[in-house]
Amino acid sequence: MKRDLAAFLSGAVFAAGLVVSGMTKPSKVLAFLDVSGAWDPSLALVMVGAIAVSAVAFRAAARRSAPVLDASFAVPPAGGAIGRRLVAGAALFGLGWGLSGLCPGPAVLSIAGGEAGAFVFVLAMLAGMALERLTARDGRGAAPRDECGGTEPVAAESRAR
Amino acid sequence: MLHGTGLPPTVAALAGGVLIGIAVAMLLLLRGRVAGISGIVAGVVRPGRGDGHWRALFVAGLVAGGLVARLVDPGAIGAMVAPLPVLALAGLLVGFGTRLAGGCTSGHGVCGVSRLSPRSIVATGTFMAVAGVVVFFVRHAAGGR
Numbered sequence: 001m002k003r004d005l006a007a008f009l010s011g012a013v014f015a016a017g018l019v020v021s022g023m024t025k026p027s028k029v030l031a032f033l034d035v036s037g038a039w040d041p042s043l044a045l046v047m048v049g050a051i052a053v054s055a056v057a058f059r060a061a062a063r064r065s066a067p068v069l070d071a072s073f074a075v076p077p078a079g080g081a082i083g084r085r086l087v088a089g090a091a092l093f094g095l096g097w098g099l100s101g102l103c104p105g106p107a108v109l110s111i112a113g114g115e116a117g118a119f120v121f122v123l124a125m126l127a128g129m130a131l132e133r134l135t136a137r138d139g140r141g142a143a144p145r146d147e148c149g150g151t152e153p154v155a156a157e158s159r160a161r
Numbered sequence: 162m163l164h165g166t167g168l169p170p171t172v173a174a175l176a177g178g179v180l181i182g183i184a185v186a187m188l189l190l191l192r193g194r195v196a197g198i199s200g201i202v203a204g205v206v207r208p209g210r211g212d213g214h215w216r217a218l219f220v221a222g223l224v225a226g227g228l229v230a231r232l233v234d235p236g237a238i239g240a241m242v243a244p245l246p247v248l249a250l251a252g253l254l255v256g257f258g259t260r261l262a263g264g265c266t267s268g269h270g271v272c273g274v275s276r277l278s279p280r281s282i283v284a285t286g287t288f289m290a291v292a293g294v295v296v297f298f299v300r301h302a303a304g305g306r
Contacts, residue, residue, distance in 0.1 A: 004218050006191040011219035014184035014196060014267075015226020021177020022170065024227070025239030033289075033296040045174035046181065047270060053182020054275035057189050067193035074193050078278045086284055089262025090269070094288035096254030098295025100243050103266040104198040104259060107252070108220060110238055112227025117241035121252035128256025129203045143209025144260060146197020146268025148276065 003069045015109050021046040024109055026101030033098055076147050185272060188219070197268025198223075199259035262288075 022028045023046060032043035058075075066072055097103050102110070102121055110118035133144070168176065185196040192215060204216045230237035241248060259265040262284050264273060269288075273281020 003192065003215070006187060007194075007215040007218040008222040008225075010184045010188040010192070010196065011222020011224075012226040012229075013180055013187060013222075014198075014219075015223045015230065017177045017180030017182075017184060019177070019226070019230040019234075019237045020168075020180055021174045023177065024230075024237060026242045027239055030242060030296055030300075033292045034300055035293050036297050037300055040170070042170040042174045045171055046178040047274075049175045049178020050181040050185065050271045051178075051275045053179055054185045054189075054271055057182070057186035058272075058276050060186075061189050061193075064190075067189070068191045070191075070193045072193060073189075075189070075195055078273075078276045080278075080280050082280055082283050086262050086280055087287055089258045089260070090284040090287035091291045092254050092258030093262060093265060094258070094291025095295055096251040096258060097266075097288060098292035099247055099254070099299070100241075100251035102241075102248075102251065102255070104202055104255060105223065105265075105267055107255070108198065108202060109223050109227040110241075112224050112231055113238035115238075115241055117243070117245055117248045120245055121241075121248045121255075124249045124252025125256035126202070126206060128253040128258070129199075129206070129260045130256075131253070132257045132260035133203075133207070143207060143212045144200055144203040146195055146200030146265070146272070147263035148195040148197055148268050148272040148278070148281070 006069055014105065017046075017050070018106055018109055024106050026106075029101040029103075029106070030098075033101075074145070078148075080147075181267075181271065185267075185275075195268060195272050197264050197272060199256075199265040200263075200268055203256075203260060258288075 018024050022043065028040060029043065031038065031040035061073060100121060104125065107118065107121050107125060111122060188194050188196045194215060201216045201219055205220055227238060243251060264281065264284060269281040269284040274285055
């Protein structure tokens with residue numbers, strides 16, 4: 001119960017952060033990305049605030065043998081090669097982000113707004129994720145997760161099993 | 162939430178960022194998980210064996226937070242700016258790209274960069290630069306929105 005609540009509240013606090021910062025407004029996100037136009041640089045501070053707190057959290061985690069409510073950390077080790085998958089994937093993501101002003105967090109949250117476009121985007125995003133999995137040659141059976149700067153997630157998970 | 166209270170955009174952005182950082186810290190220190198949204202969403206649809214349902218609960222919290230925010234401030238969630246076919250294409254690219262790269266704005270941009278991971282720094286620089294170029298072309302070169 002406590003573990004479930006922790007996961008739910010983390011999502012809710014994440015949502016609060018996206019809303020307070022203005023990341024849930026695609027027009028504002030596009031104005032942030034529009035360096036050559038009427039640039040709104042304020043969203044850079046979202047990264048600054050989030051990174052500052054996360055950096056402290058990751059250092060605290062490194063000193064613990066286990067999280068408070070679970071048996072072990074599921075955090076991939078930092079490091080790993082910079083390859084074509086990483087750069088091509090990030091470029092495709094940037095293309096979609098620049099066209100819409102939506103990255104995954106704000107997109108999922110936008111479902112709460114009830115606009116048809118939000119549902120279309122999220123469904124297409126799920127389709128894109130499924131398509132990537134179909135075209136990938138490895139990692140079947142492992143749950144996908146963000147590598148957080150670690151080694152390739154699928155490789156890390158197959159080693160763990 | 163605080164968004165309608167007239168905070169200057171810089172203060173709101175910094176405060177929102179700190180809240181996102183607190184959410185990352187909660188999920189990491191309480192549950193030992195990385196708050197990378199693209200991986201969490203992909204894992205809801207395709208959970209691994211014995212992986213629990215923490216991802217679905219996190220996503221439920223994200224949407225519930227959006228619903229509460231809307232009650233407090235009806236303008237909390239901005240309108241879509243792209244037409245439906247463009248949103249469909251963009252969603253496809255975001256889903257495919259974030260899985261190929263192993264992370265998005267949260268997994269690479271916040272979590273990975275806060276660990277000073279070279280992979281995440283390269284990924285973040287790449288998606289921000291490409292997004293900036295796309296906005297330039299759509300807004301200025303092509304004379305669109």
